[in-house]
Amino acid sequence: MTAVLDVREAWKVYPGTPPVESVRGVSFTVERGELTTVVGASGSGKTTLLNLAAGLDRPTSGTIRIAGHPIENLSDRMLSGLRAHRLGVVFQRFHLLTHLSVTDNVAMGLLYRGVPAGLRRAAASEALERVGLSHRAGHRADRLSGGEQQRVAIARAVVGRPELVFADEPTGNLDSVSGAGVLELLGELNRDGTTIVVITHDAKVAAAGRRLIEMRDGRIVRDSGGTP
Amino acid sequence: MTLSTELRPPRLRAADLLPVATGGLRTRRARLLLSILGIAIGISAIVAVLGITRSSQADLLARLDRLGTNLMTVFNGSNLSGREVPLPATAALTIRHTEGVEAVAPTAELDGIGVYRSDLIPPQITGGLSVRAADSSLVPTLRGATLVGKHLDEMIGGYPVTVLGHAAAKTLGIADLSGTPRVWIGGRWYTVIGILRPLELAAEIDRSALIGFPSAARDFGHNGRPSRIYVRSRTERTQAVSELLARAANPRSPHEVAVSRPSDALTARLEVADSATALFVGLGAVALLVGGVGIANVMIVSVLERRAEIGLRRALGAARRHVAAQFILESLLLGFAGGVVGVLAGAVITCVVAAGRGWQVLIPPEALGGGLVTAVAIGTLSGIYPAMRAASVPPTEALRTS
Ligand SMILES: Nc1ncnc2c1ncn2[C@@H]1O[C@H](COP(=O)(O)OP(=O)(O)O)[C@@H](O)[C@H]1O
Ligand SMILES: [Mg+2]
Numbered sequence: 001m002t003a004v005l006d007v008r009e010a011w012k013v014y015p016g017t018p019p020v021e022s023v024r025g026v027s028f029t030v031e032r033g034e035l036t037t038v039v040g041a042s043g044s045g046k047t048t049l050l051n052l053a054a055g056l057d058r059p060t061s062g063t064i065r066i067a068g069h070p071i072e073n074l075s076d077r078m079l080s081g082l083r084a085h086r087l088g089v090v091f092q093r094f095h096l097l098t099h100l101s102v103t104d105n106v107a108m109g110l111l112y113r114g115v116p117a118g119l120r121r122a123a124a125s126e127a128l129e130r131v132g133l134s135h136r137a138g139h140r141a142d143r144l145s146g147g148e149q150q151r152v153a154i155a156r157a158v159v160g161r162p163e164l165v166f167a168d169e170p171t172g173n174l175d176s177v178s179g180a181g182v183l184e185l186l187g188e189l190n191r192d193g194t195t196i197v198v199i200t201h202d203a204k205v206a207a208a209g210r211r212l213i214e215m216r217d218g219r220i221v222r223d224s225g226g227t228p
Numbered sequence: 229m230t231l232s233t234e235l236r237p238p239r240l241r242a243a244d245l246l247p248v249a250t251g252g253l254r255t256r257r258a259r260l261l262l263s264i265l266g267i268a269i270g271i272s273a274i275v276a277v278l279g280i281t282r283s284s285q286a287d288l289l290a291r292l293d294r295l296g297t298n299l300m301t302v303f304n305g306s307n308l309s310g311r312e313v314p315l316p317a318t319a320a321l322t323i324r325h326t327e328g329v330e331a332v333a334p335t336a337e338l339d340g341i342g343v344y345r346s347d348l349i350p351p352q353i354t355g356g357l358s359v360r361a362a363d364s365s366l367v368p369t370l371r372g373a374t375l376v377g378k379h380l381d382e383m384i385g386g387y388p389v390t391v392l393g394h395a396a397a398k399t400l401g402i403a404d405l406s407g408t409p410r411v412w413i414g415g416r417w418y419t420v421i422g423i424l425r426p427l428e429l430a431a432e433i434d435r436s437a438l439i440g441f442p443s444a445a446r447d448f449g450h451n452g453r454p455s456r457i458y459v460r461s462r463t464e465r466t467q468a469v470s471e472l473l474a475r476a477a478n479p480r481s482p483h484e485v486a487v488s489r490p491s492d493a494l495t496a497r498l499e500v501a502d503s504a505t506a507l508f509v510g511l512g513a514v515a516l517l518v519g520g521v522g523i524a525n526v527m528i529v530s531v532l533e534r535r536a537e538i539g540l541r542r543a544l545g546a547a548r549r550h551v552a553a554q555f556i557l558e559s560l561l562l563g564f565a566g567g568v569v570g571v572l573a574g575a576v577i578t579c580v581v582a583a584g585r586g587w588q589v590l591i592p593p594e595a596l597g598g599g600l601v602t603a604v605a606i607g608t609l610s611g612i613y614p615a616m617r618a619a620s621v622p623p624t625e626a627l628r629t630s
Binding site: 047050051054056057069074076077078080081082083084085089091092093095097098099100108109111112113114116117156168 | 235238239241244251254536537539540541542543544545547550622623624627
């Protein structure tokens with residue numbers, strides 16, 4: 001069976017004087033069902049790596065296969081399709097649309113798959129149940145606490161049951177209690193079968209992960225599991 | 229696991245595009261209202277100008293229709309004191325026998341005779357009114373009507389009675405026939421037996437006191453020679469008749485005779501209205517251009533403010549075309565809203581102006597439809613560049629934290 005994610009010798013160099021080498025020859029593989037935690041100091045290249053792995057950006061060199069598809073061969077449109085159908089992303093800054101209800105925000109996770117509105121809402125209700133927020137379904141997104149908003153964002157990422165979910169510092173904007181709750185939720189979703197890659201600079205969060213990848217200066221300096 | 233290896237492009241249902249586009253409009257309401265103002269003003273100006281012009285033209289056309297374009301006046305010019313010079317005594321008869329003539333009404337301005345409310349007013353204060361001899365053919369030929377009383381007919385033509393033109397009655401301060409009003413004409417009292425409605429094609433009759441030819445002969449020694457003759461022809465013969473009238477009226481010196489067609493003044497106003505319309509529609513077009521730039525401006529600012537939202541949508545799988553479509557539609561809706569407001573405002577302005585002038589309201593449907601289509605087109609065009617900017621926002625924008 002093919003790996004959900006396969007990163008081979010990926011480089012990301014931002015042009016400039018001097019050029020910024022944010023990711024320098026990174027290789028790793030994520031298998032179905034894994035919960036991978038990427039740690040590293042601020043500026044070590046974690047977000048840049050996630051952009052590449054989640055098909056949001058293209059590497060300067062190297063190959064990245066998402067669900068078996070090498071993304072360098074994909075048009076922008078097909079890469080978008082890959083994101084719509086296969087991937088979910090959770091952001092540090094939640095990125096909820098404040099004028100929409102909680103349910104509608106979650107349903108947006110299926111908007112660009114062409115799923116009819118009724119089915120989107122039904123799936124959103126189910127996803128809200130999974131993150132324990134059914135009782136806030138009708139509220140406007142900006143009425144919720146930070147921890148709740150991040151759980152809504154997680155529900156949006158998993159509503160279409162994607163093959164791979166990325167989270168970039170999902171606890172970065174939360175207090176420690178809400179942050180712990182969010183990490184617990186990600187752990188539960190993983191136990192239910194969701195493949196997750198979490199990025200953090202928080203060592204405590206790192207301890208909760210089963211597999212740990214440590215980055216420094218754009219390179220992987222330690223990988224506790226998987227095949228490099 | 230065949231499904232998992234298949235590659236599919238993203239898809240945004242048409243039914244979802246509208247809520248996606250209006251979502252951006254629901255926030256930032258005040259700014260959006262301002263942004264559609266330019267379009268609304270431009271469209272309302274164009275609709276109002278077309279509506280008002282059309283209503284006024286309809287009114288003119290209705291009046292022309294009612295008054296006819298087949299009325300002509302024949303007169304012999306004026307003397308040094310501005311009084312009309314008499315035509316030959318046979319003029320009315322000759323004209324009546326001209327091919328194509330339907331009705332003839334001779335009138336004679338009485339030189340040096342004025343009409344006054346009382347015998348105490350100095351004769352030189354004429355109030356711009358004149359005294360004319362006329363007969364019963366006058367009012368039918370002009371398609372006029374009496375406001376009160378009756379028109380002088382041949383039977384009472386010999387008595388000292390007068391019918392006043394509308395403006396003349398007003399100037400003399402006579403509104404109706406109560407109390408049997410009299411006027412002082414050339415040193416005699418004349419009883420007012422009727423007042424005419426305004427005559428649009430014969431302002432000189434409006435400003436006259438009319439007496440019968442027999443009274444004119446008896447009281448003022450008038451010789452019966454007309455100074456101005458009104459002629460109705462068969463409409464399709466009007467041009468031909470007008471060319472024959474001068475010779476018929478005054479065979480010896482036809483070049484002295486002036487033949488005119490009073491309805492020409494109304495016809496000319498139709499053309500003036502047309503050229504004024506072109507000017508105002510041009511001004512409206514400038515307002516539209518400014519309005520379009522306004523919308524483009526607001527949309528560009530909106531794209532800058534919403535980079536995170538755009539990045540999010542791209543991260544959720546939106547293709548560039550979906551983002552572009554969202555912003556184009558948003559801009560189109562702004563144009564449409566401006567168009568609706570403009571068309572409504574233009575229609576209201578037209579109604580108010582038309583009601584104020586007593587016209588029938590007539591707004592050309594093509595101005596309404598064209599106004600909306602134009603507004604939508606401008607909104608769409610204004611959205612193209614902002615939409616291109618939006619579509620070029622990279623998906624990585626969603627993960628930026630600063
Ligand atoms: N768009 C960019 N252009 C230039 N340099 C960038 C860009 N994005 C990130 N970098 C640089 O790449 C390095 C890694 O950044 P990042 O991946 O955000 O690190 P982390 O997420 O681990 O804090 C940093 O030095 C940052 O300044
Ligand atoms: Mg980062």
